Amino acid sequence: xxxxxxxxxxxxxxxxxxxxxxxxxxxxxxxxxxxxxxxxxxxxxxxxxxxxxxxxxxxxxxxxxxxxxxxxxxxxxxxxxxxxxxxxxxxxxxxxxxxxxxxxxxxxxxxxxxxxxxxxxxxxxxxxxx
Amino acid sequence: xxxxxxxxxxxxxxxxxxxxxxxxxxxxxxxxxxxxxxxxxxxxxxxxxxxxxxxxxxxxxxxxxxxxxxxxxxxxxxxxxxxxxxxxxxxxxxxxxxxxxxxxxxxxxxxxxxxxxxxxxxxxxxxxxx
DNA sequence: TCAATTCTTTAGAGTTGTTCTAATCTAATT
DNA sequence: AATTAGATTAGAACAACTCTAAAGAATTGA
Numbered sequence: 001x002x003x004x005x006x007x008x009x010x011x012x013x014x015x016x017x018x019x020x021x022x023x024x025x026x027x028x029x030x031x032x033x034x035x036x037x038x039x040x041x042x043x044x045x046x047x048x049x050x051x052x053x054x055x056x057x058x059x060x061x062x063x064x065x066x067x068x069x070x071x072x073x074x075x076x077x078x079x080x081x082x083x084x085x086x087x088x089x090x091x092x093x094x095x096x097x098x099x100x101x102x103x104x105x106x107x108x109x110x111x112x113x114x115x116x117x118x119x120x121x122x123x124x125x126x127x128x129x130x
Numbered sequence: 131x132x133x134x135x136x137x138x139x140x141x142x143x144x145x146x147x148x149x150x151x152x153x154x155x156x157x158x159x160x161x162x163x164x165x166x167x168x169x170x171x172x173x174x175x176x177x178x179x180x181x182x183x184x185x186x187x188x189x190x191x192x193x194x195x196x197x198x199x200x201x202x203x204x205x206x207x208x209x210x211x212x213x214x215x216x217x218x219x220x221x222x223x224x225x226x227x228x229x230x231x232x233x234x235x236x237x238x239x240x241x242x243x244x245x246x247x248x249x250x251x252x253x254x255x256x257x258x259x260x
Numbered sequence: 261t262c263a264a265t266t267c268t269t270t271a272g273a274g275t276t277g278t279t280c281t282a283a284t285c286t287a288a289t290t
Numbered sequence: 291a292a293t294t295a296g297a298t299t300a301g302a303a304c305a306a307c308t309c310t311a312a313a314g315a316a317t318t319g320a
Contacts, residue, residue: 103239107233
């Protein structure tokens with residue numbers, strides 16, 4: 001974990017290490033800033049909300065996390081760096097991954113002049129059965 | 131326009147009619163609440179920001195508009211009701227449509243138990259050429 | 261047509277999620 | 291150990307909404 005932070009050019013401070021452990025040990029996960037803050041509090045890790053936001057954004061810039069926008073008014077951070085897509089259940093706000101393997105998006109038009117494609121994101125919005 | 135509002139079960143008030151004209155006359159468009167408010171102000175239509183929000187949400191619920199979430203912290207409303215997808219240019223915040231025709235998304239996994247697919251959204255994120 | 265009723269609009273206060281500020285603290289470097 | 295550069299913090303500030311309750315406008319029914 002220490003290495004991972006050093007490689008990303010981030011000083012391995014107490015707070016950053018503790019948050020890295022919560023985020024990266026034990027499988028992929030999705031969190032919001034508030035959720036991570038609450039979790040740190042439960043684990044008795046003293047970290048301010050400002051540091052949670054700073055850290056999540058630094059991790060994102062360093063490529064340790066991805067941001068997922070599905071929900072206006074709240075940012076999700078996703079530790080899964082593999083190519084994948086998302087289910088989003090509007091009713092509950094639940095966000096789950098599905099693998100890109102098996103999914104084919106064909107016929108994406110070429111990028112408008114002066115831009116290039118960064119990535120193609122597929123969001124499958126779910127509702128309760130009617 | 132009057133008909134359109136009545137059919138949607140909305141009283142055709144001065145404000146709702148004026149906003150409907152801005153939104154629906156003259157081709158498809160994407161707006162945020164603030165943008166529409168500024169535009170109304172320029173056209174000397176007196177509408178409060180609260181009414182802008184109310185109206186956009188009523189239009190969305192009535193199916194006259196769709197909401198597009200690409201940008202955490204801001205909601206976009208899209209008057210294009212046809213099946214289509216979006217380019218989003220991160221650097222400028224520009225949002226543009228592309229037709230669904232020609233695009234094929236294959237191999238979407240089936241919806242998790244207890245849910246069904248509402249819609250499959252494709253967002254092509256653009257960056258400046260490196 | 262004109263009350264009476266119901267729905268709509270409004271200004272401003274409130275809320276939520278996020279960023280900023282500037283003072284204090286800590287890791288790295290000398 | 292002292293210095294310095296960078297990190298953390300509480301709380302203020304900010305942006306995008308949403309709510310409230312009072313005033314206004316569209317509809318209804320006589």
